[in-house]
Amino acid sequence: MTTRNIIEVKNLSVFYGSFQALKDININIQANRITALIGPSGCGKSTFLRTLNRMNDLIEGTRTVGQVLFDGQNIFSPDTDLLELRRRVGMVFQRPNPFPLSIAENITYGLRVHGHKNKLFLEEKLYKSLQAVNLWDELKDRLTDNALSLTGEQQQRLCIARLLAVEPEVVLMDEPCSALDPVATARIEDLMYELKKNYTIIIVTHNMQQAARVSDFTGYFLLGELVEFGETNQIFTSPKDPRTEDYITGRFG
């Protein structure tokens, strides 16, 4: 069941000004597995997620201590190419955020940013990316329609496809289903199962049943600490830390 560690986090602390949002986090993320991060609001799980592709850099006053090794390279080292890091470690957000462009342009936008101009290449990528999120058959005749005309679920799928087009290795998902109904949620979860063959997925979710259903590993965050991390089966049947037990049984939060 174990694969290689694609991300190794060592003694990571993150501060927003004088507030310490993450306290000495140590965690290994396995490749081609789904890792779920759970915990009450403000526990640091989203901060942790955003640290993994240095999205927190965009927040003023953020200070980071410790290491995040992605494929053995510390992402905080000064020679890190941020554009390249964010291509390899992409993010899907809570609310689908397609560009106000056509469906096709949404997919090819990132590729153009990364310097790809070949029309055939772009068309093939468009096909493959939409196919990977099971949107091709639905949308192949509407590729020039504005992406904002799609349903919420289609938009979220499109955002995932847009990410896959630039061939990431890790997909970070921040509450990707919170704006979707249960049927759309189930379909996105099915998609996650398919995607984990080729990608590593880390998902932040408030929905504990979702974490239990989709993930191989679960980490529980509380007040900036990683309280417990382990195989999802173990966390949901026999958590070791009483704080985890209280949270997943609904006694706390």
Next chain:
Amino acid sequence: MTRYFDEELLELNKKILEMSAKVEAAIGNSIKALRELSREKAEAVIKEDDRIDRMELEIEEKCLNLIALYQPAAADLRFIVMSMKITTDLERIADLAVDISQRVLEIADQPLLKPLIDIPKLATLAQGMVKDAINSFVNKDPELARSVILRDSEADELRNLVQSELINDYMRKDPESAPRAVALLLVARHLERICDHATNISEDVIYMVKAEVVKHHPESLK
């Protein structure tokens, strides 16, 4: 934080205690029927079994509802799933009390083949194991559960003793004694099976409390 769910769990616990009390009474009465060769007591045990069967169904339904409606996790989940399993064992124990009572009905009108020595010992052991298994569940006491499991080999030995005595001293020597000897042999077998179910309950209690699997790993108890 108190949860409405806790009231539901208490309710489930109460139902299991009610069933346990009935099952303990069924074993006690079937053993009394055997000791006294009492038709009346044996028939009472058989009659009471319907109620125990109904309680089993009720508890199962309650457990399924709690799982479907609350999606419990961790200790809550272990409690509910183990409750279901323990209920199955309790129901089987009650069935074995019925089996013992049926043997009593078969032999009640004839003189006893032999004075009962080891069977009452086995009966006392079985009753004690069931009682302690149930108490270990009620008090969430893994140590008591462990002591039940360790007694199981004693039950096997007593059953073997009864069996070889009945075969060698009676059935081989006097084939005419076979029908009465077989009835006693079956009683020993029923009692030993009761001990097995008490052991199952105790193993489930250990998992419920400590999330440790001791089933099929007797060495982990030592």
